[in-house]
Amino acid sequence: MPNMSPVKTPMPEQEPNVRNKNFEEVALGYTDEMAAEEAKRCLNCKNKPCVSGCPVGVRIPEFIQRVAEGDMEGAYQIIKTTNSLPAVCGRVCPQESQCEQKCVRGIKGEPVGIGRLERYVADWHMKHGAPEEFDVKPNGHKVAVIGAGPAGLTCAGDLAAMGYSVTVYEALHTAGGVLMYGIPQFRLPKEIVQKEIDALKEKGVKIKTDMVMGKVLSVDELFEMGFEAVFIGTGAGLPNFMNIPGEGLIGTYSANEFLTRVNLMKAYLDEYDTPIIRPKNVAVVGGGNVAMDAARTAKRLGAENVYIIYRRAEEQMPARKEEIHHAKEEGIIFKLLCNPIAIHGDDDGRVKAIECVEMELGEPDASGRRRPIAKEGSNFEIPVDSVVMAIGNSPNPLIRSTTEGLEANSHGCIVVDDTTMATTREGVYAAGDAVSGAATVILAMGGGKEAARSIDKYIQSKHSK
Amino acid sequence: MFKIVEKRILNDSMTLMAVEAPYIAKKAKAGQFIILRVNEFGERIPLTVADYDREKGTVTIIYQKVGKTTLMLDQLNEGDAILDFIGPLGKATELEGYKNVAVVGGGAGCAIAYPQAKALHGMGAKVDMIAGFRSKDIIILEEEMKAVSDRLIITTDDGSNGNKGFVTDALRKCIEEGAKYDLVIAIGPLVMMRAICNLTKEYNIKTLISMNPIMIDGTGMCGGCRLTVGGKTKFACVDGPDFDGHEVDFDEAIKRSKTYFDLEKEATREYNCRLMEGAKNA
Ligand SMILES: Cc1cc2nc3c(=O)[nH]c(=O)nc-3n(C[C@H](O)[C@H](O)[C@H](O)COP(=O)(O)OP(=O)(O)OC[C@H]3O[C@@H](n4cnc5c(N)ncnc54)[C@H](O)[C@@H]3O)c2cc1C
């Protein structure tokens, strides 16, 4: 008998007023019993609508049936056929607009907790699963991957599984991309990401950190070194600013800098040297996941008042619903329909206030969302000692500007063929945020997978001629 | 890990290191920099590529011991290794086409100015080098600077080398005596660079300066190194570190450079205490 409860089996979480003072994971994960109970909510639909909502087509009802049967390893192997980072996706995918949005149980209640189950299975495997046997015959071909984010790591893993000798070049001192430097520990523990990276290394993937490609080696040089194809997964790491007065004041951060200091450089731990301003009152500008992460991080660093300043209404916020909910629970103050117009500082050049105007929603714009318009004379100031700009990132131009024949569009995104991920340069493929602009982990992974298939085809066809 | 193959003490506060980094050595150009991290818990700090040897695959850095990270780096010796060493970063200085250049260095800035003078000299330009130090006993790279300049003027704040004055005085004198510079390069503390820029504005001489804001990644990702140049936001790590000195908003840069002043002072004090404890117990 399926479990006909209209709501998801709740996931245990740290209490909001406890967790907003520590960096431990917020959601604690299902127990075996909870997972079994939630798995029984799945109706094992013939036409599998949920699968069509997942960008990588995880075989959802099949894996959930295994969970219901208690065969966790079997469930894991099913997920693994299409998703190489389930412990990550189960935690950070915007399920409400993907797999779970399509779930039939969502019509008359809450959808099946697909993400939660995926996370449960992946965590179970990390704890109890047997180490993967890895025995693939090398095929003698070399491929280079630039950027060790989810796109690059997925592409590398898939190619290694086909027998390619893969080298990943990463600019930072740590592999993982945004999973390491952007998304905070309390949402995605770094140990989990590290385990995925270690597993790749065990597959024989070589990861060379500290390599800023385009500077230290060019794409052309990679070909000269004997790589037969190059994959570009350099993400969208270039932070945007608003270009309003005061963005040069002390205490104004891009979300990237703020989060990098805390996540990658571990400013929240005493044993690390990384300095960071621990503000009392902070304004975070933006309404996406990045803004939620920055706000919740500021709270954990000890801030008393953390404001999210967003120019549209809550329904238009691009952040995951769960993150908005968690942020509110933790005491983040939402200033909606507000737009900053200046940051004011004291004589030493330190932030002392942010000046905003109220907004109202007008006619829909090109994106279909109603355009916010400033209300004349509605200016007001919020006293803050720090401002974090989380208004989006663009692709970094380093590779583009040093590689001849690589086309990009007016936003700086690398142009690719939608189905093969081939760029305008022969033998060079690209995917992830570098192609799409800031998007999601699962889309980056999906693109990396597609590119791996195309690279294999390309190299095989070159040699069969 | 990147092995230190040479360590040379230049004066009480400055040290030179040659580090094995073959990929970087192959590509580095005057004006570029590296970022290093001494150990897992350390900060990432930028240092200029002072020299390189493409054959041996080594990159030379010269650092001034000003805080915890540089003090920690200084604890390492030949044969030891640095955990991360990343580069070459930033744009190379554009030196093409100049015939008559004054290269002005202030203190540790001389280490950064030297490779530029060397490159210009190698390209056949006439180079006057003006180097300023607080006093005689901390003068560095005298021989090296002499070798790459047509004229080397060293000033000291206290006059202990017999030539008292600031680099601005020396530069003004050269200009008034008729030197027709088509470029001035000024590298040193922000206040010194600002003073040079104010001077060269009077004479309408193009002036390049090398900015040294606080950095993390050095790839354009964090935006922490941003400056206002000609009214626009620029990232020093990818758009610089060299900028037209007449366009830079010095007031903002000077304020921003003090962002972590208190935290750094405290970290340095603690670290110095630990070093002393260690020395006592040894
Ligand atoms: C704070 C934050 C929170 C987010 N939250 C979510 C979420 O909850 N759910 C979700 O699905 N998505 C989320 N995202 C978006 C998601 O993280 C990205 O879409 C995804 O990481 C893109 O993957 P990628 O592999 O294309 O690029 P990235 O993850 O950006 O990785 C690119 C890598 O390439 C490296 N690189 C760049 N240039 C070079 C170079 N020249 N040479 C060598 N290496 C280079 C970078 O250092 C980086 O490691 C979030 C993003 C941020 C910033």
Ligand SMILES: Cc1cc2nc3c(=O)[nH]c(=O)nc-3n(C[C@H](O)[C@H](O)[C@H](O)COP(=O)(O)OP(=O)(O)OC[C@H]3O[C@@H](n4cnc5c(N)ncnc54)[C@H](O)[C@@H]3O)c2cc1C
């Ligand atoms: C492009 C560039 C090239 C440089 N080249 C040289 C060089 O060749 N030789 C040299 O001695 N110094 C150079 N510097 C300065 C050098 O990076 C700092 O002296 C060093 O970071 C100090 O670190 P610390 O922990 O020892 O001192 P701290 O106590 O942390 O700081 C002392 C001073 O260094 C500045 N500083 C601290 N952290 C950073 C950082 N991450 N990035 C930049 N500045 C910082 C502080 O604002 C402060 O003024 C350069 C800086 C830049 C940006």
Ligand code: SF4
């Ligand atoms: S990968 Fe993401 S979208 Fe796909 S099933 Fe898992 S949680 Fe849903």
Ligand code: SF4
């Ligand atoms: S749509 Fe929902 S109920 Fe149906 S198979 Fe998918 S997860 Fe199960």
Ligand code: FES
């Ligand atoms: S150092 Fe991070 S953008 Fe320049």
